[in-house]
Amino acid sequence: MAQEAEVEVSPTGWVARQAELYESSGGTKGTTQLGVPCLLMDYVGRRSGVVRRTVLMYGRDGEDYLIVASNGGSDRPPLWYLNLRADPEVHLRVGTERFPAVAAPLPAEEKARVWPGLVELFPRYAQYQAGTERDIPVVRLTRRCRGRTA
Secondary structure, eight states: OOGGGGEEESSSSHHHHHHHHHHHTTTSSSSSEEEEEEEEEEEEOOOOEEEEEEEEEEEEEEEEEEEEOGGGOSOOOOOOHHHHHHEEEEEETTEEEEEEEEEEEOHHHHHHHHHHHHHHHHHHOOOHHHSSSSSOOOHHHHHEEESOOO
């Protein structure tokens, strides 16, 4: 994936500010949103080929990270989700650690298993799901290498 200078941060104001704080602090600040842990995810735009960065709340399932493609309960999925479907290779910053990972949407039975824990972590997910006909996907992010990288 591209070097830091080539990453385009989300145009959404609060996301851009939090991503900048998270990155500029080396992963020691900006690591939560509304009390929920957050990670930075770099991914490739499916049409542009541009490396983009967003901030996402996450849960855990063993060693893996779980992110929810809620888009605030919108009837449309977030653009990052569409990009992950096209290219599942991502780079994450979780706290002070940075590493490559692969993204995979969970099948229905796996989502059913982890969904209650994600709702416990961030109760608005239940409201978001209730407010849309779209099945809100949960994405598993699995580390590509178990070693620590910078």
